[in-house]
Amino acid sequence: MERFAENPLIIPDDVSPTRDDFEVIGTFNPGAFVADGRIGLLVRVAERPIAEDEAVVRVPVAAAGEGERRIELLTFERSDPSWDFSDARAIVPREGGPGACRYLTSLSHLRLAWSDDGRRFQWADTAVRPTGELERFGIEDARVTQIDGQYRITYSAISDWGICVGLISTVDFLRFARHGCILPHENKDVCLFPERVGGDYVALHRPSSDFCRPGMWIARSPDLNHWGGHRFLAAPRPGEWDSERIGAGPAPIRTPDGWLAVYHGAGDDGYGLGLMLLDGDDPSTVLARSDRPIMTPEADYERSGFFENVVFSNGWVARPDGELWLYYGGADRCTAGCRCSVDELLDELG
DSSP: OEEOTTOOOBOGGGSOOSSTTEEEEEEEEEEEEEETTEEEEEEEEEEEEOOSOTTEEEEEEEOOSTTOOOEEEEEEETTOTTEEOOSTTEEEEOTTOSOSSOEESSEEEEEEEEESSSSSOEEEEEEEOOOSGGGTTEEEEEEEEEETTEEEEEEEEEETTEEEEEEEEESSSSSOEEEEEEEOSSEEEEEEOSSOBTTBEEEEEEEOOSSSOOOEEEEEESSSSSOEEEEEEEOOOTTSTTOSEEEEOSOOEEETTEEEEEEEEEETTEEEEEEEEEOSSOTTSEEEEOSSOSBOOOSHHHHSSSSSSBEEEEEEEEOTTSEEEEEEEETTTEEEEEEEEHHHHHHHTO
16 A cells, blocks of 8 residues: 555644534544545534533534534543543443543534546535434444445434444535435444345445454445345454454445455554455355454554554545555544555456
């Protein structure tokens, strides 16, 4: 994977917060697509209240009413022994504490950026913000797939009820139709295949379990809203770079050898990216899987940020010359890009 010389492409300072008393702390994990000859990124923008008192943590929560854009601020005293403040990303109730759920210290929404060259991006006015009770803690990590003449956007919806998967569709990125929750909690990392397989829509997803480390599953649907035929696909590998958890990346690409898929994996050295090759007629069959990661955190913007040692991708675009441009989040803070080719990735799979 050859990193773009211009990296990082988008940093928090490039975008204004939605409120004067907020600060943007992350612009990362974008969904990527091509429309009208331009490359678009649907970027996760994470923001939080500016700290005014180090003894207090203010937590932003979206109003629960459908269509509302109001943000509530909850206040927590760091001296309160009922809560664990050791992770900057979340406030976690201690055993026997007053809360039934954890709270995120930031609130994420999706914002659109366009580029003519794939390196320099300009923000559009378009933003998709959390709404409704299933998105009270934000919406995250969009994946964009063009199917049947529409762009379908899957994303993680976070609330005190857990993490579920939402679906949005658009034809122009000006007007969006929301289709609600398509997979209930605990589930995330959903990418849609760009065409039907055997007459069905197909998706990769990652449920969570108390019995095993999170792995990847595959499902089918007649209409993109009702999903069934769930089958286990792949698991973390003990002792390997992806030993803790794995999850789907961008929409798989059809090749003569089968469906080429990028996935993220986490282990002792942080988050890296790996490859799978799925059968073209039956993508629930894994034909090959990379023994080593194709990308690990190496650059400073990948190793240092809001969450260290992370490369995480939800989006890539195919270029006319056969190259693939992959866009990814670095250290849960910035957006970066790199190039490769389908042939290079297939060679890596042997």
